[in-house]
Amino acid sequence: MILIENAKVLRNDKLISTNILIEENKISAIGDVKSKSDYVIDGRGLAVIPGLFNSHTHAAMTLFRGYADDMPLQEWLEKKIWPAEAKLNEEVVYWASKLACIEMLKSGTTFFLDMYFFPQATARAVEETGIRACLSSAFFDFFSKDLLEVNLKRVEKELKELKNFRVLRAIAPHAVYTVSLEGLQRAMEIAERENIFVHFHLAETEKEVLEFKKKHGKGIVKALDEIGFLSPRLISAHCVWLEGSEIELMAKRGVNAVHCPASNMKLSVGKALNYPEMKKAGLNVLLGTDGAASNNSLDILREMKFSALLQKFYYGADLFKAVDAFRIATENASKAFGIKAGKLEVGWLADLVLINLSKVSMNPCHDLVANLVYSASSECVDTVVVDGKIVVENGYFEGKEKILERFSKTAEKFFAGLV
């Protein structure tokens, strides 16, 4: 039981001072509540906000942060990332995921959707650090039937293993340029059978879109619809190169699109996710950092600013507001993943972040949400609660030093083995 006393909370667009009681893993009361709690947090000078969602990342790619920047995409993949990834092992993914979990928690993220190799290693990192996650078993088939069968066998095994962890699960066919339509269809079938999510890269570059059209004589979204791939369980990252009619169809089918502004800018994809059209169509938009090899940060506070600024730059200054950035990092993700987090409500999960209002970047506080989106940094994150447990306190994640040390040793060994 945790009682947060006299903290600032947004209610009906007003910042009020109130108490929040956490029992088990839920918010059990908000308001004039007093209780003989085990643990009382003095909330004066703090604002409580819902924990933030990072809805597209490759956590263990922290390993490759700064490893190969500023290169053309193809050269980057072929000369640096793919050869290195071919040598990945469970241990290095585990430590790199752990580093990522700490980075995310310390910047206010309480939930992430991941796609990477060895998801069971990431699952251990998730459980041990206390963050919440949806982990994917990912695959390519490179348009080979044999490879598809081999990979789906592994995927089924991984999905079974992931059941042993406190995580949501997804299957992740990588993208249309790496997975056949049959592969995508089989993935959706597995997702339906298991009642899990499908995590996917969609329309990230113009090349992807043009080549698909050339090969199949129709657009990606139409083709996906024909095989029953468009569904509310689909979380599709990027969604940059989509036509208005494709956006409408996706919205109709209840698909979720993840905006990854920093990655899209860094890799120069040439366009911004069309939020104005998506909003009009009612398509649910989420926010993601992508991996540390292409961002290079997993800080969703920074990502909110990138989302707002890229949208403003591309579509106009007043169409996408601070509150939109906050919504794609909270409520919209809550809706997509069907979990009661992302709002401060009685009965909802106690996934929340206490923001230190005495940091310079939070002052003055004319508008809490504007400050969070446009000027807050990870430095403002004081306390993070996930599933009713305190995981970051006074900006500190206990045991960080040891994890960093183990990560560094493992990473050193890994990169030495590459030469």
Place this chain on the structure above:
Amino acid sequence: MILIENAKVLRNDKLISTNILIEENKISAIGDVKSKSDYVIDGRGLAVIPGLFNSHTHAAMTLFRGYADDMPLQEWLEKKIWPAEAKLNEEVVYWASKLACIEMLKSGTTFFLDMYFFPQATARAVEETGIRACLSSAFFDFFSKDLLEVNLKRVEKELKELKNFRVLRAIAPHAVYTVSLEGLQRAMEIAERENIFVHFHLAETEKEVLEFKKKHGKGIVKALDEIGFLSPRLISAHCVWLEGSEIELMAKRGVNAVHCPASNMKLSVGKALNYPEMKKAGLNVLLGTDGAASNNSLDILREMKFSALLQKFYYGADLFKAVDAFRIATENASKAFGIKAGKLEVGWLADLVLINLSKVSMNPCHDLVANLVYSASSECVDTVVVDGKIVVENGYFEGKEKILERFSKTAEKFFAGLV
């Protein structure tokens, strides 16, 4: 005398471990130096980098952080900012500047170029917080001869007053849509007489450029050249809507252009500063946050990332690298302002920042500059030295709480007076 022992430093693109000795306000030795110093900093786990330059801001606009976001530019200015600015006083500018100085120092900025009302109040804030700055006396004339004379009188008075402070000085005719060509010419004459800088907004929006051409029958840059306004002492912010030939002429005249990516994106100016052309032409490009009303952060670490990502998004993934972002925030500014800071060299000013390499966002450290530009946050700033004095230690600016308290009271009074 300060000795930094066993810190990581970039030398010829390699990260080496070394010692740095600071005597008076200068770096007096780098290398295997041992000295009975007054003060020894254990540099293990720290990297030393030159202090960063914020080459365009309106420091005291911290007052308006989050005050009115997400509005169309004209409405924002006319309904919110200008009415409020009309009521500014020296006290509120002083406290808001002080807040800005702390925010900048804590995120690694050791020098800023400012443009705002009551520069003498900002000068006090600069001296008291220990940061380095070039402060402008700013004016509009709104194309009225009378107003020009009145304002130049005030400017002359302010410039004289600023001589009493440890600051560089500039005169700041606001922009071509608020100051007559005669006003600009007079400003440059004063700058030459006083041997100071000229701080100016140039080609921020398409509207500015089109309306000027309509009114004068020629482009802004050509007109400025005809009145002798293009000079190495000119620091022109934004420089978004420039033609190739204008960039060439500016480069030839030694003008400096300040990239303000976050502000340009947030205010949706529709284009990105043309760094590729500027580089080709040899135009010196600097980096600035602009004010907290249009950013809303004064964190130059974040701004380096915005500069790189906006350039990549607009012009291609491999044209503007992490090292370019770092250069526009250091060496290029050093060159523009003619001060020996922005490089770690013996005999140069001891304006430097110690970065905590144990922060998650700095790990792994494949590439220090890439980490600084793409993933570091203000949390990584451990110690800041300006002019040989330690002003931030362990991420802490001494006296911050009291300053924040006084700022908040003054701001509250100010905004209460607006209603």
